[in-house]
Amino acid sequence: EDQVTQSPEALRLQEGESSSLNCSYTVSGLRGLFWYRQDPGKGPEFLFTLYSAGEEKEKERLKATLTKKESFLHITAPKPEDSATYLCAVQAPTGNQFYFGTGTSLTVIP
Amino acid sequence: DSGVTQTPKHLITATGQRVTLRCSPRSGDLSVYWYQQSLDQGLQFLIQYYNGEERAKGNILERFSAQQFPDLHSELNLSSLELGDSALYFCASSPRGEGNYGYTFGSGTRLTVV
Numbered sequence: 001e002d003q004v005t006q007s008p009e010a011l012r013l014q015e016g017e018s019s020s021l022n023c024s025y026t027v028s029g030l031r032g033l034f035w036y037r038q039d040p041g042k043g044p045e046f047l048f049t050l051y052s053a054g055e056e057k058e059k060e061r062l063k064a065t066l067t068k069k070e071s072f073l074h075i076t077a078p079k080p081e082d083s084a085t086y087l088c089a090v091q092a093p094t095g096n097q098f099y100f101g102t103g104t105s106l107t108v109i110p
Numbered sequence: 111d112s113g114v115t116q117t118p119k120h121l122i123t124a125t126g127q128r129v130t131l132r133c134s135p136r137s138g139d140l141s142v143y144w145y146q147q148s149l150d151q152g153l154q155f156l157i158q159y160y161n162g163e164e165r166a167k168g169n170i171l172e173r174f175s176a177q178q179f180p181d182l183h184s185e186l187n188l189s190s191l192e193l194g195d196s197a198l199y200f201c202a203s204s205p206r207g208e209g210n211y212g213y214t215f216g217s218g219t220r221l222t223v224v
Binding site: 034036041042043044045046049087089094096097098099100101102103 | 112114145150151152153154155158165166168200202212213214215216217218
């Protein structure tokens with residue numbers, strides 16, 4: 001069964017303390033791996049798409065990487081405004097459906 | 111504002127009732143996807159419509175149904191509601207039949223069944 005697992009479930013960081021979030025997946029025929037940010041009471045907001053092992057994408061303090069079995073979202077020198085839930089999703093082979101992980105809730109303390 | 115509009119934002123109803131959630135996709139997008147987000151299960155795919163036709167089906171209960179109209183807005187109908195149906199329901203849209211570049215999500219409808 002296709003599955004996406006994110007860890008840790010929750011992460012508290014001091015402002016400026018870098019860390020990484022993990023997304024491991026067991027999907028055959030991966031078409032794409034997506035990272036979203038979700039703020040409380042809002043819909044997920046698209047961050048990155050990764051398509052092949054070794055690929056990296058960056059946006060401000062965030063950097064996403066992909067291997068054959070997992071993806072990492074690295075957060076460098078985070079700020080309080082980076083506090084949110086970060087969701088990972090993999091695109092099914094058909095392309096129509098995404099399997100989402102349950103997310104990592106990140107809190108950055110000033 | 112993502113461009114995907116969902117109404118209502120909040121809905122409180124009793125068990126056994128029926129409700130309709132509405133979604134207007136981003137301008138130019140032909141596909142609409144419905145997802146359910148509960149605390150313990152994360153985002154679960156329910157159903158996709160592309161240009162008025164059902165394209166893909168996920169873990170959607172028989173008590174739930176959806177449709178997409180000629181103007182491309184979509185409605186999700188939930189009937190015989192149970193306490194366990196309480197969740198956030200998100201609509202997302204994409205330009206074509208496949209979400210190759212990710213979705214654009216709306217802000218969701220929070221359904222509370224009492």
